[in-house]
Amino acid sequence: MKLDLNTLSLKELKDLQSQVAKAISGYEDRRKREALAELEEKAKAMGFSLSELTGVTTGRKRSPSVAKYANPANAADTWSGRGRKPRWFSEALAKGKKPDDMAI
Structure with missing residues (x-):
């Protein structure tokens, strides 16, 4: 060709x-x-x-992280404390809440 x-x-x-x-x-x-x-x-x-x-295993599955914090306005909205902070968490901190207040 x-x-x-x-x-x-x-x-x-x-x-x-x-x-x-x-x-x-x-x-x-x-x-x-x-x-x-x-x-x-x-x-x-x-x-x-x-x-x-x-010595290498294939197909290793990670289990999801356990949630540590819950949105005070919606308890179904959770965050494990890893990665980027959700907006609701940052807004609650700005309003004077402490992380312990949102802990599960």
Whole structure:
């Protein structure tokens, strides 16, 4: 396949660039999956799982954080104390409430 890039418009060139980037990414992902499958097969043939040999567990699920604070106006609106402060929490602090007043 031979393309004359000089005859393509800027939009066509950018579309082609996008398609090439997607194709490269897809190729790399496919090769990684093939390598992983091959390694898992080899480990299985030797009586192990790949996660046993590498010490890496896959699919680890995190449990949600426990709520520590509740909105005084709506108790269903909670916050764990992690991450960005919710607006209701900041507004309550500005009105003179203390975090302990909103603790669950």
